[in-house]
Amino acid sequence: MQQTQAPVKVGLVDDHILIRDALANVIRSFDEFSVSIVADNGKEFIDKLNTGNMPEILILDMNMPEMDGHATTRWISQNHPEIKILVLTMYDAESLIHMIKGGVRGFLKKDVPPGELKHALQCILENGTYCSHTITGRLFNLMKTQGTKNSAWGAIILNDNEISFLKLVATEMTYKEIAQKMQISPRTIDNYRDALFLKLNVKSRVGLVMYAVKNGVVTINY
Template identity: 50%
Template sequence: MLKTNAGVAYVDDHILLRNGLANLFRGLETYAILFEANNGKDFIKQLQPRYLPDIALQDINMPERDGYETALWLKRSYPGIKILVLSMYDNEHSIMRMMKNCAKGYILKDIDPMQFRRALDSLVRKGFYYSELITGKLIHAVSQLDEPDEPIKNIVSLNAREIDFLKLVCSEMTYKEIAEKMFLSARTIDGYRDALFEKLNVKSRVGLVLFAIKNNIVNV
């Protein structure tokens, strides 16, 4: 169990859902809603630099300033606030766009309370939360993309073999299949993966995929 309370700002224009989440949070001793906002504009207005929330739990479809714009603003203004998306959208475009805007987690509004708690805990402990559904959709979307026509630039810390590995990670292939594709042993591929985790400061395959997207190793 987490010992330190984490402050949450909840941003959603659906009042009934906000009320329901507020009741749920009352049963979570380690989390507290600092404030609620109707949309991104209202959220930004209520932010106080000296009392920032640890987590911004936000919807995507909102009036005035939607979730995409709000996440991008947070990325530039307060990157320390972890964004957890709570949305009805389960399409690959919405997921990938929010991930590119530095959302650290993505859950659907039909999530059960136990999984919701696990998402919050993972966000605080690990810094991210990606369910199997979201991971599968993200990797599937990237696997449909064309490789870039231009040579990779501005990634001086990666050699050609590591870039080849990253491209294959952005597919639906297993690590075993990647090893066979690259004519390497499974143990060597594990070494590539762990070395990139450390070099790129990521903790999961999704983190590798997001790095590849943001650095144009694969095109969105």
């Protein structure tokens, strides 16, 4: 059975020109897929979005300036939940679960070979999800090791307060100053911190900082 339908439109959002163009070229070389939008960041993507170029699959970089991957994911799952999001990521850490909850359908490592890229796109179309072997492995490992520790099935889910707190933890502010900035009592900060110590299995502020860095809660601007 030959593929005679119109190609599936794919969107690309990544601020690295080189990676983006390389991906675009690879995708354009597949008969079944075409590239309908290319953007530097989430904001630009949303601006360019219209009924003509609405992609069925969106390949999205997570760490971008302007409007980052998480914000973009949130916007898309609210406004266009039919778009299937495939995340371009170097992180195969716990934040995966956050992303899945946020509507992400799959993960690609940036050094994906063309063959697997095609496979990923097809999986997303057919099954609705895609996961590379390496990342599938991590996910299983996560479910296994985290076990029944917190929340539903052990995944580490941070709420908005904890995330904005974590961002501030990775600065030189004292907890008192963080409390002022967050407009809450220093005691509540204590509670946030202690809850995170438990959740993230760390014992000190440095542990929180390293978690935040490793999981992209704070972005490192080189």
